[in-house]
Amino acid sequence: MSVVVVGSVAYDGVETPHGKIERMLGGACTYIALASSYFAKTKIVGVVGNDFATEDEQFLAAHGIDLEGLEHVPGKTFYWAGVYSADMNDRTTLRTDLNVFADFAPKLPASYRDSPYLILGNIQPALQRSVRAQMNGLRLAGGDTMNYWIRDYREELIETIREWDFLLINDAEARMLSGEYNLKRAAAKILSMGPHTLVIKRGEYGAILFHRHWHFIVPGYLLEEVFDPTGAGDCFAGGFIGYLAEQGFDLKNGHIDPKELSRAVIFGSVLGSFCCEKFGVERFRSLTRAQIDERFQEFRTFTEF
Amino acid sequence: MSVVVVGSVAYDGVETPHGKIERMLGGACTYIALASSYFAKTKIVGVVGNDFATEDEQFLAAHGIDLEGLEHVPGKTFYWAGVYSADMNDRTTLRTDLNVFADFAPKLPASYRDSPYLILGNIQPALQRSVRAQMNGLRLAGGDTMNYWIRDYREELIETIREWDFLLINDAEARMLSGEYNLKRAAAKILSMGPHTLVIKRGEYGAILFHRHWHFIVPGYLLEEVFDPTGAGDCFAGGFIGYLAEQGFDLKNGHIDPKELSRAVIFGSVLGSFCCEKFGVERFRSLTRAQIDERFQEFRTFTEF
Numbered sequence: 001m002s003v004v005v006v007g008s009v010a011y012d013g014v015e016t017p018h019g020k021i022e023r024m025l026g027g028a029c030t031y032i033a034l035a036s037s038y039f040a041k042t043k044i045v046g047v048v049g050n051d052f053a054t055e056d057e058q059f060l061a062a063h064g065i066d067l068e069g070l071e072h073v074p075g076k077t078f079y080w081a082g083v084y085s086a087d088m089n090d091r092t093t094l095r096t097d098l099n100v101f102a103d104f105a106p107k108l109p110a111s112y113r114d115s116p117y118l119i120l121g122n123i124q125p126a127l128q129r130s131v132r133a134q135m136n137g138l139r140l141a142g143g144d145t146m147n148y149w150i151r152d153y154r155e156e157l158i159e160t161i162r163e164w165d166f167l168l169i170n171d172a173e174a175r176m177l178s179g180e181y182n183l184k185r186a187a188a189k190i191l192s193m194g195p196h197t198l199v200i201k202r203g204e205y206g207a208i209l210f211h212r213h214w215h216f217i218v219p220g221y222l223l224e225e226v227f228d229p230t231g232a233g234d235c236f237a238g239g240f241i242g243y244l245a246e247q248g249f250d251l252k253n254g255h256i257d258p259k260e261l262s263r264a265v266i267f268g269s270v271l272g273s274f275c276c277e278k279f280g281v282e283r284f285r286s287l288t289r290a291q292i293d294e295r296f297q298e299f300r301t302f303t304e305f
Numbered sequence: 306m307s308v309v310v311v312g313s314v315a316y317d318g319v320e321t322p323h324g325k326i327e328r329m330l331g332g333a334c335t336y337i338a339l340a341s342s343y344f345a346k347t348k349i350v351g352v353v354g355n356d357f358a359t360e361d362e363q364f365l366a367a368h369g370i371d372l373e374g375l376e377h378v379p380g381k382t383f384y385w386a387g388v389y390s391a392d393m394n395d396r397t398t399l400r401t402d403l404n405v406f407a408d409f410a411p412k413l414p415a416s417y418r419d420s421p422y423l424i425l426g427n428i429q430p431a432l433q434r435s436v437r438a439q440m441n442g443l444r445l446a447g448g449d450t451m452n453y454w455i456r457d458y459r460e461e462l463i464e465t466i467r468e469w470d471f472l473l474i475n476d477a478e479a480r481m482l483s484g485e486y487n488l489k490r491a492a493a494k495i496l497s498m499g500p501h502t503l504v505i506k507r508g509e510y511g512a513i514l515f516h517r518h519w520h521f522i523v524p525g526y527l528l529e530e531v532f533d534p535t536g537a538g539d540c541f542a543g544g545f546i547g548y549l550a551e552q553g554f555d556l557k558n559g560h561i562d563p564k565e566l567s568r569a570v571i572f573g574s575v576l577g578s579f580c581c582e583k584f585g586v587e588r589f590r591s592l593t594r595a596q597i598d599e600r601f602q603e604f605r606t607f608t609e610f
Binding site: 206 | 431488489490512513520522523524525527529567602606608
């Protein structure tokens with residue numbers, strides 16, 4: 001079953017200890033959609049300028065991604081540039097040119113509206129809300145946010161996530177949103193805001209999924225070389241929603257299967273780990289579903305006791 | 306089968322966001338032995354001054370710990386004081402009075418020498434080596450170290466761990482010892498120094514066990530309240546060696562069972578997590594084996610998928 005992904009489609013300039021790329025395809029929507037495309041039909045909603053390269057569009061199309069909702073407007077595509085610290089745990093933004101993204105007002109094509117799965121990349125909460133309102137018969141909807149919206153758009157954000165099934169954020173964001181340092185307490189507070197499922201991403205340390213009465217923790221995959229962590233969190237989100245869409249996950253017609261949600265966290269982790277192996281979206285040029293399934297099995301091997 | 310534990314027996318002054326204790330029983334040997342005592346007969350080697358309280362000795366004895374190797378000498382017991390940061394991920398040492406520990410020269414009672422399991426707390430590498438040399442028929446020997454020995458006693462330390470089966474250190478120490486930031490590469494280098502098994506402790510993020518051709522990762526247990534992390538790493542070590550001793554782990558008469566080593570890491574994590582629930586060794590006044598086994602099962606529940 002199909003997944004609708006909404007968010008930024010961008011060009012990124014990235015510098016890590018392994019090298020520097022001036023301009024490469026990026027954006028949350030791009031990463032989420034690429035990861036999700038290995039599991040389910042994926043439809044994107046985004047906006048690009050007239051500098052958006054045909055080859056980049058072809059690359060997305062080659063992954064079976066539906067581009068009907070990718071709006072082309074005069075101007076330049078969103079551009080972001082940043083540099084990572086030596087250990088790659090911190091990054092500094094060097095440049096953020098919103099360009100055509102500044103006026104992004106997501107419009108869903110009619111063919112998207114009945115998709116059962118929706119994932120909202122990190123954009124203004126009111127926009128996320130407007131997208132959800134355009135859809136019918138959703139089985140599962142949720143998304144990401146960031147410190148900026150938590151701090152300066154708090155009420156709007158809380159209104160928005162109240163309608164979500166899941167929220168996918170990192171540990172610092174969870175602490176900021178809840179006002180609790182301890183993650184277990186933070187999770188309890190956030191779950192009382194609406195979503196039945198909270199996934200807290202912890203970078204190299206993995207992720208925790210909190211549901212009302214249980215939680216699941218996965219450690220991060222050990223890579224020998226992290227080339228570029230850009231997009232890893234979004235790829236996590238894409239693997240998570242993609243797998244659930246593939247399984248036809250449905251909350252309303254039955255109980256939640258904790259193991260199914262847990263496996264979605266593993267597939268999220270798998271996709272996030274592959275993302276780091278090359279710069280930007282490069283790893284997705286060669287990545288196969290067989291490699292994804294193999295790494296999923298690896299997670300079993302190194303976590304079972 | 307019995308475990309010999311060597312290391313500091315001390316009094317600690319600790320301040321965390323939850324409170325301040327001027328003086329409480331502590332020391333690596335104490336924590337390791339308490340944790341190990343739930344699994345196997347545990348014999349300690351350490352030194353205390355004439356200020357060492359009878360009630361503290363009784364507390365250890367009540368856990369079945371053999372105190373024959375606890376030397377009493379004139380003077381004061383080792384005293385350490387420190388204060389934790391608000392998030393408890395960092396601590397600052399306020400005071401280190403070595404006192405009688407300054408001249409510690411571990412002497413093994415004859416009744417300890419045939420114990421099959423030896424764990425060496427963080428002391429000077431040459432002392433650790435001298436203890437190992439006093440023992441016969443060891444099945445498994447290893448221990449801990451710290452940044453000071455890695456930096457200033459490097460050659461001595463490398464000579465020492467060459468004879469060990471396992472090394473149990475934290476991530477910063479593994480990076481320092483190997484000169485590699487990446488933990489997978491760091492582990493490969495350290496395993497080439499002698500030990501067949503390396504356990505890297507990651508504090509709240511859990512631990513990784515590296516063996517030559519495989520590794521096992523466990524996430525940290527989520528506590529709602531961390532009262533005092535003092536001793537958690539040592540309790541991890543005690544749970545690890547204690548469980549292996551209980552199982553009669555033997556490398557020489559058979560192959561290594563990865564699942565048995567992995568379960569030892571889980572028991573280490575379980576004991577480390579209990580340690581944080583109260584100040585100092587307080588949790589060990591009420592902790593039962595049934596609670597330990599229950600938490601072990603909890604680890605299965607929140608890691609299985």
